[in-house]
Amino acid sequence: DGTAKSFFDEHVLPLLQNSGKVVDKVVATEHPNHAGEVLVDFLKHHEGEVVVVLGSGDGTLNECITTLSSAEFTGARSGGPPKVVFALVPSGTANALYSTLFPPPADGTTDAAYRLQSVKSFLAGAKTIPLTLAITTLSSPPSARKRPQARISAVVVSTCMHASILKDSEALRKEMPGLERFKVAAQQNSTKWYNSWVKLLPAAGTEVVQIYDPSSKTFVDHPESHSDDPIVDMYGPFAYFLGTVNVDRLEPAFMISPLMSRIPPIGAACDLVVVRPFRSPSVSADKTETREAFVPILWKILGDAYHQGSHIDLRYNEKGEVTTEGDGPTVVEYIRCGGWEWIPVDDDEDAHFLCTDGAISKIETEGRAVCSAAAPAADAGFLVHV
Numbered sequence: 601d602g603t604a605k606s607f608f609d610e611h612v613l614p615l616l617q618n619s620g621k622v623v624d625k626v627v628a629t630e631h632p633n634h635a636g637e638v639l640v641d642f643l644k645h646h647e648g649e650v651v652v653v654l655g656s657g658d659g660t661l662n663e664c665i666t667t668l669s670s671a672e673f674t675g676a677r678s679g680g681p682p683k684v685v686f687a688l689v690p691s692g693t694a695n696a697l698y699s700t701l702f703p704p705p706a707d708g709t710t711d712a713a714y715r716l717q718s719v720k721s722f723l724a725g726a727k728t729i730p731l732t733l734a735i736t737t738l739s740s741p742p743s744a745r746k747r748p749q750a751r752i753s754a755v756v757v758s759t760c761m762h763a764s765i766l767k768d769s770e771a772l773r774k775e776m777p778g779l780e781r782f783k784v785a786a787q788q789n790s791t792k793w794y795n796s797w798v799k800l801l802p803a804a805g806t807e808v809v810q811i812y813d814p815s816s817k818t819f820v821d822h823p824e825s826h827s828d829d830p831i832v833d834m835y836g837p838f839a840y841f842l843g844t845v846n847v848d849r850l851e852p853a854f855m856i857s858p859l860m861s862r863i864p865p866i867g868a869a870c871d872l873v874v875v876r877p878f879r880s881p882s883v884s885a886d887k888t889e890t891r892e893a894f895v896p897i898l899w900k901i902l903g904d905a906y907h908q909g910s911h912i913d914l915r916y917n918e919k920g921e922v923t924t925e926g927d928g929p930t931v932v933e934y935i936r937c938g939g940w941e942w943i944p945v946d947d948d949e950d951a952h953f954l955c956t957d958g959a960i961s962k963i964e965t966e967g968r969a970v971c972s973a974a975a976p977a978a979d980a981g982f983l984v985h986v
């Protein structure tokens with residue numbers, strides 16, 4: 601958001617200095633991926649544990665993780681990705697990870713004290729938490745005989761509306777540096793539905809895929825996932841399809857996957873938020889009018905995500921109206937799983953976009969995206985001071 605340099609000069613660097621911490625290197629990024637390059641170079645020339653005080657949003661954290669994961673190290677650092685500890689200073693647009701780890705006060709004020717919490721944890725030698733990574737493999741059709749491409753996320757992997765919003769909002773960044781650009785891009789994409797085949801896989805350590813049940817407010821076994829055949833098939837059209845790791849929100853107030861913090865997973869798991877319009881008793885065909893009629897429901901879901909994530913308790917009544925009463929079908933399918941496959945229908949171009957922590961990739965025609973949540977091995981991986 602353009603504040604990182606002055607905030608570091610005024611607050612972060614003096615605080616580190618006054619606390620007796622030796623700062624080996626200070627870098628202001630000059631181009632995309634600069635942070636990752638600096639970090640790899642630093643690790644190649646220094647031994648031991650490295651702490652990175654990172655003033656950025658989720659996108660730059662992702663660049664660091666992605667670059668480190670694919671870099672080749674020699675000597676003491678050979679044999680796998682290094683362990684790197686981050687102290688985060690939120691300085692991006694959304695700051696999803698920081699605002700999950702340090703929920704902002706209800707009035708939304710994010711003063712210097714708010715932004716320095718992870719750094720203060722580092723100075724106090726306090727707790728770190730390991731990041732779960734979502735690894736998405738983008739495959740070409742088998743006939744292309746090309747190597748699959750991997751994308752790493754520490755926050756979000758999405759298709760459908762969210763990927764379309766992120767794709768379109770980047771073009772608006774200069775004009776609208778704040779969160780507003782996501783709302784404008786959402787308007788532009790509100791009537792799109794996306795056609796794809798989906799498979800859901802259970803998380804490691806659980807036999808079956810789990811789904812949230814608003815009546816008991818807990819996860820229950822997905823009715824189509826059984827220990828002898830745990831994979832769940834899902835058919836479209838989809839309006840929303842988004843998975844998170846580590847975070848319960850994508851912006852300070854937009855709590856799209858609230859159960860990540862309310863019912864934290866035990867191992868590596870991904871929380872999926874899926875909206876399929878055909879779950880509504882009043883939707884039985886994919887036509888322009890039905891898509892338009894569904895827009896208010898989509899806004900209700902996204903609006904309720906801004907109200908402590910209450911969208912996960914919405915149901916349809918028999919007329920297709922949205923309510924929090926009764927036992928009708930849930931409007932949102934909130935799933936906890938170990939991973940998923942997204943196989944877009946060939947002629948649906950919009951279904952081919954994938955968002956990984958804000959970066960957009962295109963799935964090739966006849967290709968697919970396969971995502972799985974992975975926990976770091978002991979003494980490796982990426983940790984954050986909390």
Ligand SMILES: Nc1ncnc2c1ncn2[C@@H]1O[C@H](COP(=O)(O)OP(=O)(O)OP(=O)(O)O)[C@@H](O)[C@H]1O
Pocket residue numbers: 601629630631632633634656657658659660661663691692693694695696957958
């Ligand atoms: N000097 C620079 N010039 C141009 N781009 C830069 C420069 N420094 C960093 N970048 C790029 O700017 C982007 C900003 O990403 P970052 O995640 O830090 O902020 P954000 O996207 O606003 O936040 P969030 O992901 O939390 O919404 C990154 O892609 C990064 O590579």
